[in-house]
Amino acid sequence: MKLLTFVKEALEGRKLATAGAIWLLIIVVAGIAAPLIAPFDPLEIDPIARLSEPGTPYLFGTDHFGRDTFSRAVYGARMALIIGIGSVMVALLCGGLVGMLSGYFTGLGHVLMRMVDVLMAFPALLLALVLMTVLERSVFNTILVIGIVYATTTARILFGMMLKLKNEVFIDAARCSGAGHLSLLFRHILPNLLSPILVQATFIFAFAQLQAAALDFLGLGLPPEVPSWGNMLAEERIYITRAPWLLIFPGVLIILSVFSMNLLGDALRDRIDPRFKDDIAGV
């Protein structure tokens, strides 16, 4: 409930961010209710209607197999949600834990953070590419790889915040009350990290979309049969002159979703504290 009021306060008076949030809500609903919304099976092939223009019955037209682009886009929204939420969870769980523990136990932190530094030396996409070439193409592996890539930045951010929070007087006070490490970490410190973590999550969600699309486009992401926006771009790219709608629809969807997520993230970040701007913008 507190989270909802927090989001509401963040969006107050910010029209663009509110529009973004509404767009995201549409994507979420579309993703969840995909079987109800999509008029066709996204994998169903209609050989006669290959590359047909947008209209009826194919709202967004069809691809070169004759599959309904609109249905695929709707199921793509579902895939976008799965990838986004999955990556955020992996990134926050791995990165959050590493960052928090490193900041709290500084000895351990020296070792862990150097490892994070090594991973961060690779450009995000390159790191994802390297990991994906080792692993099999699958939804799970894509989530895992993207999650790990963004776990590094999450770890860095939480490490910094942890160092600051650890020295707060109220943490000393809790220690004087007899609180142990677990209680200090999760009862006293974690609630103070929740809002920055939420902001971080929105950015990871947005960047995960871009990463996933890029991996799909390079043929290293999701298996080709999975209807995702990235795969749609990858498969139909040779038809860009003959059937541009095949690329315009998924492209616009990716851009709008990433943009909306970033707007929402910005609004949330400013709500927490304008001074955090520089801390989190390093994603």
Place this chain on the structure above:
Amino acid sequence: MRYVTALTLGSRMISPVSDNQPLLRVENLCIAIQNAGQLQPVVRDLSFEVQASQTLGIVGESGSGKSLTVLAIMGLLSGSPVRVTSGKVWFDGKDLLQLSDAERRSIMGDGMSMIFQEPMTSLNPVYKIGDQIMEGIRHHQHCSAKEARTRALQLLEKVKIPDASTRIDHYPHQLSGGQRQRVMIAMALACDPLLLIADEPTTALDVTVQKEVLDLIAEIQQDTGTAIILISHDLGVIAQTCNFVAVMYCGEIVESSTTEKLFQRLGHPYTRGLIESIPPLHSDVEWLNAIPGQVPALNALPVGCSYQPRCSHAQAQCRQNPPVALLDDEHIVRCHFAQQLQGRAS
């Protein structure tokens, strides 16, 4: 000796008739803060005067509006949700509140300058202290860099920075807190201001350093005849450095007088409460006579006298605005019972 600094309360001007114009005269100044769409008054109907060579102490607890008052005089409120709603601030014959930014800037530094509480945050950490002092000098006096440096060196010597010729090339972080405050004073003095406003200048300093800094300010005043407004929460500091005192509570001056008279006959119950709240240094008391309750919130000011809910003498009458009582020609108290409470222990 006659005190030429006069203080007034409310709309009534009560001042010893002086031939010369006061250097600074604040008339019925009202300041309000914009909060959730409405204006809440923070400083109400404030009037006082300061004359050359005089030190006026404004004392009050946090939230009394003392700092906002001087920020308003310095014109440093623009851009914040706080603004002056009415009143006049006469300085050297001009109403500061009517001036344009450019006109006001030419008065700042030349006419009046300010010392802040925290010397570390008011000095720019990336510039040498000498350069920071010289900037003010060059800006106002249009002299060469060499002349400015000589002047800066003189100023550092004047504020008794040891080894000034080396220190002039040091950065703020290389100095101690007391020395930084001395540098701030040197900067404030750079253009021989007529009025020096010091907002809690020694609050961040240790007592031994505080004494040195206060002594320095007093000495400089002797030499230059600068008028000073000293803001403090510490009655001891005020008592030792000022010849005039104004006690503020909830945005109003509740009592003002010459220092000597004020501490001789405490007129307002709040002033008395403040003094009795300080543990005595040279005697032992079992319990402090603390003022009960707390300073009311701005949006919940009590009716009538704002001190009335915490006052042990409060009566039904106190729910009406208190009159300005005159204990003698320089001692003013904003209380219904100013005369009766005279000489009575609380």
Place this chain on the structure above:
Amino acid sequence: MSNTPLLDVKALNVVFRTKSSGKLLATNRNHAVKNVSFSVHAGEVLSLVGESGCGKTTIGRILTGLESAESGTANFQGDNILGLSNAGFRPLRKHIQMIFQDPYASLNPRLTIEKILSEPLFIHKLVRNRVEARTRMAAMLKQVGLDPDALKRYPHEFSGGQRQRIGIARVMLVSPRIIIADEAVSALDVSIQAQVLNLLKKLQRSSGVAMLFISHDLAVVRHISDRIAVMYQGEIVELNDKQQIFENPQHEYTRLLLSSIPQVKARSTP
């Protein structure tokens, strides 16, 4: 007063090492506390007074296990408490409590007063259940002059003075043997400071808890202490009964401190 002190600090030394800015691997040594010895008896209030950087706050943090010492001993009820691990110190936390200076920073902004106050009760197993905890907390809030309604609220809803009262309630709830109060009233306005000082003195008297009162303010120290230790640059330069310190100061620094305090010479009315 019994002969064996409650807390006996002997030859305490604290050195802070910071990285030297010039050379690699070189460290600057800052000898913050030098060979300090003092003792606090049960029910007594001893003050450490001195200016910033004199080491008084460091001593308080050492004695609450928040910082570690270079050498020396601190015997609490006969056992040395220096060098204990975090876990080793835990059983002692019930007996050694600390009040912090900044009432705005010392309460976790994300926790309700109930959570803040109940934590030590449960950690030290002083209550069996929530109902019992609530009764205890409500009674304690009353004692420190707050409404039991406060339990449901968050720290930001209180003024500085009220927060310091909550801090005092947190400490008193576990019935400690000794309280270390680090500049406990320094951040408060004069009128509120007097209220909180009275409260501290009242609670100290009624509970008989010993107190190590750390402050820079000699007037406040005089009001609350039995004995006073004056510190200068990491050393105790003078330790004596408060009467002696104020009326017959022996050390030059004590005299300098006393003469530096600006005072109000109000003639109290007859």
